[in-house]
Amino acid sequence: MVSWRLIVVLYFLTIPFVNAQQIGSIRDEFPEFNLTDLNGRSIQKSDMEGKVVVIDFWATWCAPCIKSFPAMIRAEKNFEENKNVLFIFVNTLEFSGRDEVFIKEFLEKKGIDIDVYLDRPLSKGISLSDKLSITTLPQKMIVDFSGNIRYRDKGFSGSDEELISELTTKINSLLAGKSDL
Amino acid sequence: MKFFKLLWIVFFLIALFAKQYGSDPLFFELPIQIHESLEQNQVGELMEDGFIEPLSVELISDSKGPIYYQSTIRTTVCDDEVCEIMNIKLFWDLVGEYVGYDTVAQHPLTKFDHEPFTKNDYERLHELLKNEGSILKFKQKSELIDKEKVKASDVVDGTTGATSLEIKEEVVEGALYSSYTLWHLAHNGQIKNMLTANSRRVLDEHLIQYLLDSDRSGYTLFAFQNFQEKDYTKYKRYWLRSLKDDIPLTRKYIIKNIPTEMWRAHIIQEEVCLLFNFYDVNTKTYLLNKIEKTEDISSKSLEYISFYLTEMNRNQISQFLDILSKSEKLTVLTRDNISRAANNKEFNFSYLINERHWVN
Numbered sequence: 198m199v200s201w202r203l204i205v206v207l208y209f210l211t212i213p214f215v216n217a218q219q220i221g222s223i224r225d226e227f228p229e230f231n232l233t234d235l236n237g238r239s240i241q242k243s244d245m246e247g248k249v250v251v252i253d254f255w256a257t258w259c260a261p262c263i264k265s266f267p268a269m270i271r272a273e274k275n276f277e278e279n280k281n282v283l284f285i286f287v288n289t290l291e292f293s294g295r296d297e298v299f300i301k302e303f304l305e306k307k308g309i310d311i312d313v314y315l316d317r318p319l320s321k322g323i324s325l326s327d328k329l330s331i332t333t334l335p336q337k338m339i340v341d342f343s344g345n346i347r348y349r350d351k352g353f354s355g356s357d358e359e360l361i362s363e364l365t366t367k368i369n370s371l372l373a374g375k376s377d378l
Numbered sequence: 379m380k381f382f383k384l385l386w387i388v389f390f391l392i393a394l395f396a397k398q399y400g401s402d403p404l405f406f407e408l409p410i411q412i413h414e415s416l417e418q419n420q421v422g423e424l425m426e427d428g429f430i431e432p433l434s435v436e437l438i439s440d441s442k443g444p445i446y447y448q449s450t451i452r453t454t455v456c457d458d459e460v461c462e463i464m465n466i467k468l469f470w471d472l473v474g475e476y477v478g479y480d481t482v483a484q485h486p487l488t489k490f491d492h493e494p495f496t497k498n499d500y501e502r503l504h505e506l507l508k509n510e511g512s513i514l515k516f517k518q519k520s521e522l523i524d525k526e527k528v529k530a531s532d533v534v535d536g537t538t539g540a541t542s543l544e545i546k547e548e549v550v551e552g553a554l555y556s557s558y559t560l561w562h563l564a565h566n567g568q569i570k571n572m573l574t575a576n577s578r579r580v581l582d583e584h585l586i587q588y589l590l591d592s593d594r595s596g597y598t599l600f601a602f603q604n605f606q607e608k609d610y611t612k613y614k615r616y617w618l619r620s621l622k623d624d625i626p627l628t629r630k631y632i633i634k635n636i637p638t639e640m641w642r643a644h645i646i647q648e649e650v651c652l653l654f655n656f657y658d659v660n661t662k663t664y665l666l667n668k669i670e671k672t673e674d675i676s677s678k679s680l681e682y683i684s685f686y687l688t689e690m691n692r693n694q695i696s697q698f699l700d701i702l703s704k705s706e707k708l709t710v711l712t713r714d715n716i717s718r719a720a721n722n723k724e725f726n727f728s729y730l731i732n733e734r735h736w737v738n
Contacts, residue, residue, distance in 0.1 A: 256461070258454055258456075258461070259454075259456065259461040260456060260458075260461070261456070261458065261459050261460055261461060262461070290430065290463055291430075292429070292430055292431070293425075293429075293430065293431035293432060332462060332463040332485075333460055333461065333462050333463075333492070334460070334461045334462075335460075335461075351460060351492075352459045352460030353459055353460070354459055355458065355459065
């Protein structure tokens with residue numbers, strides 16, 4: 198007699214937690230995606246296979262994002278000879294109407310020379326930043342050889358050296374096959 | 379017994395769940411039951427710095443007419459080190475005054491250390507947003523943090539830098555920039571203009587009546603501001619009630635805008651002057667100024683005011699005595715009141731009357 202009551206009770210008790218799980222969960226595995234850069238070249242998850250990938254999520258309205266670019270460019274340069282390391286700059290959470298033309302002009306005006314991929318909601322309204330629950334910028338991720346997110350950092354302290362050192366250490370650790378970052 | 383305890387827990391969780399995911403907003407000041415059958419109509423869009431996408435405002439109406447405005451907003455909040463996307467639903471009344479907010483599903487408000495808002499934080503935010511005269515109104519974003527006074531212990535929005543006490547007391551702790559951004563959205567002049575323009579556009583007899591029946595001072599003032607001359611006759615009891623009970627701004631507006639033709643009628647002058655004792659000091663002065671400029675003021679009106687001679691300030695007494703001196707016929711009661719005030723030993727300004735030899 199008590200058992201069905203308990204089942205009902207447990208059912209209701211689980212409702213909020215089921216929702217919380219759906220709302221808050223972030224998967225460690227980097228999701229499938231397909232982005233196009235300002236020159237029309239596309240990139241997808243399969244292009245990341247076997248590489249350590251640094252992904253920098255940014256937007257034109259995000260001043261700390263722009264401030265961190267010189268450090269990111271220097272960090273990328275440190276690994277330009279290494280074909281196993283890939284840097285991807287993803288323009289996301291952008292103001293409505295800021296298309297590739299706007300982004301191109303924006304970068305030219307700022308004198309920033311990076312290859313930018315555009316993350317825009319697809320027909321179903323899901324963008325890569327949605328899949329990764331990104332609401333804070335700048336946000337940098339490092340994905341390992343197996344496509345797992347191993348490092349996630351939000352914001353930019355303002356110190357170029359700090360950022361370069363942090364990224365370089367993490368990338369080198371992953372290249373060395375260390376499991377603990 | 380255990381079963382009933384469990385049942386109670388279930389009901390509590392269901393109530394919590396309903397609050398979180400149901401249609402009732404977290405905070406909503408209007409005495410209106412929000413339900414799904416309410417009609418939504420887009421009023422317009424607005425694009426400003428910081429908006430991810432154009433802000434779209436909707437007018438919500440029930441079967442009788444418009445009742446409030448709402449907008450689901452996606453905006454950016456930045457400090458020196460990090461930027462956040464903030465999702466929120468704001469509510470305004472029909473004259474563009476902030477009346478509440480709600481979180482957007484799957485986007486609870488968070489602080490800059492990514493900690494979620496507590497129940498107290500949500501309540502604090504509503505109190506802040508309700509305060510139209512907040513100090514945030516006069517502050518530029520760059521003034522929120524004093525970079526010269528860096529204190530390690532001072533954590534507001536996770537930034538290093540001293541936040542002045544006056545600002546600290548006005549914001550949700552740990553959410554300085556969010557508080558600032560939301561206050562400026564809730565009291566955004568362009569949004570308010572859009573809403574009031576729309577209310578003016580949809581204003582009809584029913585809506586005027588709805589506004590006049592409301593106890594919201596903004597509603598009554600808005601109705602009077604949109605009166606046509608004939609409305610002063612039609613809604614006489616409403617504007618007389620407002621003269622008695624409403625805020626000084628509304629009283630002043632009414633006295634200033636009573637149609638000239640209507641004001642010439644002695645009965646109207648008398649009804650306005652009869653309420654003299656209910657008026658605040660500024661309204662009293664405003665009325666005396668109007669009377670002074672009126673060619674034909676009824677002696678009964680002056681009589682009504684004369685009962686409150688001892689309630690007036692120095693300038694008002696002088697002005698009222700000037701008005702009386704120009705009046706050809708004063709009632710017996712007016713003369714009695716003047717005489718009584720002149721002889722009142724506890725009345726500080728009795729000398730002003732005696733100087734003019736008003737005593738019978």
